[in-house]
Amino acid sequence: MERCHDCIIPVAGYSRRMKAWKPALPWGDATILAAVIDAALGAGCRVIVAGGWNYVRLRELTAGRPQVKTIYADGWEQGMDVTVKRALEYRLSDRFFVTPGDMPLIRSQDYRRLETTASKPVVRPEFHGRPGHPVLLSELAAQRILESADGTPLREVIKNLETGVVEWDHAGVIRDFDDPQTYRRFSGVEDGAE
Numbered sequence: 001m002e003r004c005h006d007c008i009i010p011v012a013g014y015s016r017r018m019k020a021w022k023p024a025l026p027w028g029d030a031t032i033l034a035a036v037i038d039a040a041l042g043a044g045c046r047v048i049v050a051g052g053w054n055y056v057r058l059r060e061l062t063a064g065r066p067q068v069k070t071i072y073a074d075g076w077e078q079g080m081d082v083t084v085k086r087a088l089e090y091r092l093s094d095r096f097f098v099t100p101g102d103m104p105l106i107r108s109q110d111y112r113r114l115e116t117t118a119s120k121p122v123v124r125p126e127f128h129g130r131p132g133h134p135v136l137l138s139e140l141a142a143q144r145i146l147e148s149a150d151g152t153p154l155r156e157v158i159k160n161l162e163t164g165v166v167e168w169d170h171a172g173v174i175r176d177f178d179d180p181q182t183y184r185r186f187s188g189v190e191d192g193a194e
């Protein structure tokens with residue numbers, strides 16, 4: 001398979017609203033994080049998982065996957081922008097995806113479809129008017145992120161860049177899991193606790 005762009009998966013937060021650490025929650029035969037990683041790998045992406053809180057456990061979840069680079073994002077407490085910024089040091093491709101680590105309904109073909117429509121500095125899916133992920137970013141976007149003040153939300157950093165919006169055919173590109181009720185509804189797991 002032809003290699004896709006790098007994919008940065010930020011997984012640094014506390015998962016406070018979920019009341020359990022989201023990356024390790026069961027999803028199918030594996031975990032939420034495994035599903036997110038597998039979709040990116042299935043598209044041919046090289047994956048960079050950027051962590052912070054519970055980093056030792058994160059390393060355990062990604063162990064045995066040589067095609068996944070797991071890094072500690074110093075300053076992750078300031079927000080996802082810092083986590084992504086630290087991961088940019090490890091990317092090899094000019095363009096790169098950013099996919100939150102709590103979106104297991106994103107499919108491998110979603111990455112490939114965005115890749116074929118990449119003509120703007122920012123390309124993202126949109127489902128029924130709601131912007132989604134993965135977001136495909138250019139070298140220009142990377143420079144803006146690197147130059148931004150730590151703690152500036154990514155959406156603010158890239159909002160003035162020309163953006164290609166692609167209408168999407170499934171809600172998986174907007175569906176993240178922040179609370180136990182939503183998680184149970186989509187995962188089929190009875191208990192949202194780890």
